[in-house]
Amino acid sequence: MIKTRQQLHQIAELSGKEYKTASFVTDFLKKCNPTSIHTNIGNTGVIAIWESENFDATKNKTIAFRAELDALPIPEPNDFEYKSLHDGVSHKCGHDGHMTILLGVATYLRDNFEKVIKEQNKRVILLFQPAEETGEGALQMLEDEKMKNLDLKIDYFFALHNIPSYEKNLIVCRENTFAAASTGIIIEFEGLTSHAAEPQNGINPALAISELTTFLYFLSENTIKEKQNKDFVLVTVVDAILGETSRKSLDEIAFGVSPAKGRVCATLRSYLNEDLELLSKKTEQKAQELSKKYSLKLKISYTEKFAATTNTKESVRMIKKAAQNLELEYQDKKQPFSWSEDFGQFTERFEGAMFGLGSGKNTPELHHSNYDFPDEITQTGIDMFVELIENVE
Template sequence: MNAIAKQLDTEAMRQWFEHMHRHPELSMQEQRTAEFIAETLRSFGGYEVETGIGKHGIVATLSAGSGDKTIGLRADFDALPIQEQNNFAYTSTVDGVSHLCGHDGHTAMLLGAAKYLTDTRNFNGTVRLIFQPGEETMEGGPAMIREGLFERFPVDAVFGMHNIPGLEEGKFYFHPGEMMSAVDNWEVEIVGKGGHGGLPELTIDPVVAGSSIVMAIQSIVARNVAPANRAVVTIGAFIAGNAGNVVAGNAILRFSVRTTTQEDREMVLRNIRRIIDHQSQSFGCTSEIRVGVPGAVLVNDRQETEKAVSIAQTAFGEDQVIYPGPSFLASEDFAFMLQKKKGTYCFLGSGPGKMVHHPEYYFNQQIMPIGAAYWVALTEGYLR
């Protein structure tokens, strides 16, 4: 652990983290969480705190010295619609909602850095702390941008970070260029004709049609995406009926499509529409596609990535920084911020454990001072 990490208020970070973990709120519904974050920032003194940006977004600004450079640091704070299956003293108190991606930890780390920065002011310029809602649904980043995030709060570069189980605890992983995929979240309703399970000839079964669609969709990536590229289609929900002896009247499919090139994205989505339409008709059903908020490929600026790598190596040692690191087919709406401003996004390894979005995932609190120290080092290094 480096010198900065040893000076951070780790007990405060633990308390902030556990409070948010107990009281999770879904994407774009994070009113209480936003109020907690804003109140905590104001308690530090020194920050200009603006709230309500993109519904629940917050920007806290702190200046020191006479420098004219400005850096943006971003953390997310929304939770997931998943029932937590852990048994901690701070387990979620909200049925069916929990922080199983570590956004509570991300926010606690940035708050820890915020307190240290206002206490020390060992930089020359301006730091803007961006606390973003709605990452899981790809809504929060675009909402803040639409409401003038970078016009109202200009930055020269913007940086993000995410914990990743399975990567070595406490190490930083940087990747130049395309690091995470675009995502498209769709819902499809297949409408048939319900009836008695023993009289199928009087029904039109949407479950059979939906099952055929699920299997056919899986062939798109395997047979249409070049092996050198990467893409995946995941059907995460298939909802129909509630009794074994009843043919349901309709079925719902919810799925995500992840691609790494615009050409593949257009082709995959086009083929999905074709399959849904034709398969539904072949079984006598109708279908309706409801399109969610599309994501974007997260592209790190090479120069800013190398600058962040150098700062991290100086602060933590070269053996703690992996460059180039891995890329993933997960998605992040920080991609939209990187379309507007140069910057980079990195992973912080959290060691062994269940992957994010698993009911038994837990955020490794041991990495909180390391993540917070990175934010401090990046600010002090960028704003020399």
């Protein structure tokens, strides 16, 4: 499995372009004798199913697990032999490790089909999702007619994520919100250009950009002060541009032109989906107010939308029991993680939960250029999923 993880690491691909990765996963799964394999779901998604001939979804249980196919647009400075072969793209979130864990479960299902699938009459689904990093892949799969036609009546849906800064092999979970909801919002203003010597003859969006940036900077703080939110909220301005965005150097800036265009981009984040809607509404209202105040055209769009990942009570109980059976240390997390996870789209529709798997206190943080998934925790991930399969009632 370590060799498998390293091979996946080498072929790291960006969200929506996981063609080699999906092909690798599919070829591996075929050797594990699933009842059926379904590919190209939601673009590059893969689903493998193990079930008995007599399986009845109305009487027998279906348990599903998810891993992510995509990598990140981060150059890899590591010099190990299995470093990414694709310049500027690497597995800096550990999705190579998550896939490997699921492929380890596939190997277990191959070797224990009679005992687990046939005799206990269970159905197990392994789902490999594209585009998790952009928040698009889960919904793409769920809305794909190929997946809808499978009519998968999933009773329990699980996923894990490795967590640096936690002891290796520690299981971390909590009921309700596990990971935050978030979205990127893009506000674009457009006025009229004019000569820089005659700015009064044009409409420059500089003041609107300035006021909106300041508003967003204090939005979460003011929302909390006014007690309008129900839980954690956070707004981060990630980009603000005035003038032609194609300018790449100071030499290309048109100092003789008062610009017409400007944009502000921010990430809105909260523990509850309803609080995220509140932040979006307040941001849109402010943008519309500034558009009217300065006679500017306005365009608002969203990107990388993540629903909150919400864990159900029963699924968390099953995770805790699995950890206890394996004699693993378990920790109830007091607060949700502030990062977002595309698995929230699945937990909105199915009973399920995500848990954290500690990947080491000295492991570089997720998305750090020096991060590399620690192979020592792979077996623990496999064991947790296998325990969940064997104990589902």
